[in-house]
Amino acid sequence: MHMLNRDFIRQFADVISEGFIFIDSTGSIELYNDKAKSIFGILNNYGISHDSGRIEKGDIVIIADNSLGKDDGYLSKKDLEKIGIKDKKITNGSAFIGVGKYEESDSLYVYEKNAENLEVLNLIEKFHGLDIECEIDFLDKYVNIMVDKIEFKLSYIYAIGHMVVIDPKSRKVKFCQSRGYTAKGESIKALLNGKKFLGKGKSQESFSVVGKNIYDVHESPLIDKFYKAAQGEKISYKNKSIEINGIPTRCSIYPIDYENKRLGAALKVEDTSLIKKIMKERDEAIDNLERMEKVLYKTKDIDDSFSDIIGDSKGMKDVKKLVHKGSQTNSTVLLLGESGTGKSLVAKLIHKNGNRKNNPFIHVNCASIPEKLLESELFGYEAGAFTGAKREGKKGYFQLAEDGTIFLDEIGEMPKVMQSKLLKALQERTFYRVGGAAELEIKARIICATNKDLEDEIKKGTFREDLYYRINVFPIYIPPLRERKDDIYELVRKMLPNICDRLNFNVKKVSSKAMYDLAEYDWPGNIRELENVLERAVNVTEGSIIHEHNLFLRNDKNNNEKEFVVKTLKDHMNEVEKHIIMETLKVYKGDKRKAMEALNIKKTSFYDKLKKYNI
Numbered sequence: 001m002h003m004l005n006r007d008f009i010r011q012f013a014d015v016i017s018e019g020f021i022f023i024d025s026t027g028s029i030e031l032y033n034d035k036a037k038s039i040f041g042i043l044n045n046y047g048i049s050h051d052s053g054r055i056e057k058g059d060i061v062i063i064a065d066n067s068l069g070k071d072d073g074y075l076s077k078k079d080l081e082k083i084g085i086k087d088k089k090i091t092n093g094s095a096f097i098g099v100g101k102y103e104e105s106d107s108l109y110v111y112e113k114n115a116e117n118l119e120v121l122n123l124i125e126k127f128h129g130l131d132i133e134c135e136i137d138f139l140d141k142y143v144n145i146m147v148d149k150i151e152f153k154l155s156y157i158y159a160i161g162h163m164v165v166i167d168p169k170s171r172k173v174k175f176c177q178s179r180g181y182t183a184k185g186e187s188i189k190a191l192l193n194g195k196k197f198l199g200k201g202k203s204q205e206s207f208s209v210v211g212k213n214i215y216d217v218h219e220s221p222l223i224d225k226f227y228k229a230a231q232g233e234k235i236s237y238k239n240k241s242i243e244i245n246g247i248p249t250r251c252s253i254y255p256i257d258y259e260n261k262r263l264g265a266a267l268k269v270e271d272t273s274l275i276k277k278i279m280k281e282r283d284e285a286i287d288n289l290e291r292m293e294k295v296l297y298k299t300k301d302i303d304d305s306f307s308d309i310i311g312d313s314k315g316m317k318d319v320k321k322l323v324h325k326g327s328q329t330n331s332t333v334l335l336l337g338e339s340g341t342g343k344s345l346v347a348k349l350i351h352k353n354g355n356r357k358n359n360p361f362i363h364v365n366c367a368s369i370p371e372k373l374l375e376s377e378l379f380g381y382e383a384g385a386f387t388g389a390k391r392e393g394k395k396g397y398f399q400l401a402e403d404g405t406i407f408l409d410e411i412g413e414m415p416k417v418m419q420s421k422l423l424k425a426l427q428e429r430t431f432y433r434v435g436g437a438a439e440l441e442i443k444a445r446i447i448c449a450t451n452k453d454l455e456d457e458i459k460k461g462t463f464r465e466d467l468y469y470r471i472n473v474f475p476i477y478i479p480p481l482r483e484r485k486d487d488i489y490e491l492v493r494k495m496l497p498n499i500c501d502r503l504n505f506n507v508k509k510v511s512s513k514a515m516y517d518l519a520e521y522d523w524p525g526n527i528r529e530l531e532n533v534l535e536r537a538v539n540v541t542e543g544s545i546i547h548e549h550n551l552f553l554r555n556d557k558n559n560n561e562k563e564f565v566v567k568t569l570k571d572h573m574n575e576v577e578k579h580i581i582m583e584t585l586k587v588y589k590g591d592k593r594k595a596m597e598a599l600n601i602k603k604t605s606f607y608d609k610l611k612k613y614n615i
Ligand SMILES: Nc1ncnc2c1ncn2[C@@H]1O[C@H](COP(=O)(O)OP(=O)(O)OP(=O)(O)O)[C@@H](O)[C@H]1O
Pocket: 308, 309, 310, 311, 337, 338, 339, 340, 341, 342, 343, 344, 345, 346, 409, 450, 451, 527, 528, 531, 615
C-alpha cells in the first residue's frame, strides 16, 4: 500500500466482484472496497431518512428480535430494563417483540422461549397514540415493524435484532435499523446503552471505515486470524465458509509482504447468504417429503402407477419410488441422467400422477431454442416488444403451463444470462413478459432435466451455483442402461411387440445370441438407442427371428459382413448421417453441444436432425 498509488488501488478494488479488505499490521483498515461495503450493509440504500443522534429519555423504542442475544450486540434481558421491561422469564434465545419508553417504566411486550416451533410472533397494539404492528415471520424469515402503517422490514438468514425509535413529540422516526448495523456499531445493545447512531438517507453522513480498527467494524473469530496474519503470523485460510457480522460469507486471507517485511493482510469476502438461504429451504422441502413418504407408502402400489417405466433392477426400483414421491409433491424436481435414459418419460409420469394431471404439461428444450429467443419464449412478450415480434404479443411457456407443469429439459445448456433471469423468477415466483410491466405469477410446478454434471459445470463457471441449489430440491438420478443390464431383457420383451405393431409387422422374436449381444453392448444412447436398434432390426429381418447380424451394433464383429439392403440413395444418406451423429454423440458421452460443435452444424439444424432420426 505504501509503495503503490493508493487511489489507483482503490479504484481497481472497487470494480472487482468480491469484497476486499486490507488492514495494516496494527489492524487499521487501509482499504475497504465497494463490494465489501455492500456485503456488510455499509453502503446505506435504505429508503427512510433520519438525522444522527442518540436514544433519549421518553423516546418510543420498538424492538423485534428473533433470538435474543444473537446478532443484536449480545442484547440481554437486563438491557430491556432500559425500556421498562423486567421479566425474569425472558431468556437468551427467546423470540421477543416489545415497545417501551426509554428510561421510563411504560411498556408492552410478547416473547416465546421455544422459537424453533414458531411460525409467526405478532404484537399489534396502540402505544401512546401510535399504531404499532410487529411481526417476526420464522418461515419467510423476515422481521417487520410497522408504525402508523409505515413499514420497516428486514429479512434475515439466521438471526436479527430490529429496532425503530420514534420521537414522542414530533412522532417522526428518529432511528431505524438497517443491514450493516454491526459494522456501523449500531446494534440494539449499543444504542440502548447510549451510543450515537448515524444519519440515513438525505441526512446520511459519510461513514468511513478507512482508518478504523478492524475490531471496531467486524465481529467474528475470523477477524483474529486476519489480524494475526497482518501482524506476521503464518496463516493459511482459503475459501472457508464463515459468518461475519451475522452474514454468511466465504473468505480467504492473504498475508501481504514487501521486502521481507509483513505490511498487513488482505481479506477476500464473498456473500453466500443467498446460497445458504436456498439450501435451507431445500433441506426443509426434503424433510417434508420424507415425512410424506411414510404416509404414502402405506396407501399406494407404486409398480401399478409407473408400469410405463420398464425395468426391475435395483436402480430402476429406486427411481420408481422417487418418481412416485415426486409426483405427490409440488417441489422442484431435477432429473439427472445420460441422454436417452428416460428423463422426459419420467417428467411426464410425475405430471400424470400428481394433482396437476388435468392441467397442461409444457416441455421446453432449453438447448433447442436460440439464445436470443429463450427469454421471450419462456416468459412471453408484449405487443411490439422487438423487431419480428407478433403484433399481438405472445404468451410464454410459463404462462401456457398455467397450473400444470413446466418441464425445463437440458437446463445445463441454458446460457448464463438466462440462468440469472430464471433464478430471479423462481425465487420470486413471478416474472415479466419481455417489454411488459405487469408482474405475472408462476403457478406451474417445475421439473428440470440435464445430462450434464452440473457440479462440474459450476466449477467450470458455466452454471450458476445458486440456480443449482434452487432447482436441486428433489433430484432423481436415472442410471444408464450399462449399469442395469438386467433390464435389457425386460425392455426388449416389452418394447419389441409394440415396435412390430407400430411398423405393421407380425411379432418377431430375438434369438438367444442376439439377446446376448444386446446385453453385452455398452448403450451410449441408452433406451433411445435400444429402441432404434430394435426398430432397425425389425425392418431388416426377413423372418420372424431377429439374429445378431440384424442388430448392426457398432462393436458387432459381424458388422463387416452385414448384408446389403437395397434402398434409395436418400435413405442410405440418411442412415449414414444418423450413424455419424450417433457416433459423435457417443464420443462426447451424450453432450449435444460438444457434438454439435464438432460436427460444425447450426443448433436448429442439429436438433431438427435429432428429431428426424429419433436420436
Ligand atoms: N425405463 C423405460 N421404460 C420404457 N421406456 C423407456 C424407459 N426409459 C426410456 N424409455 C424410452 O426411451 C426413449 C428415450 O427416453 P427419453 O426421451 O425420456 O430420454 P431422455 O433422458 O429425456 O433423453 P435426452 O436427455 O436425450 O432428452 C423414449 O421413447 C422413452 O419412452
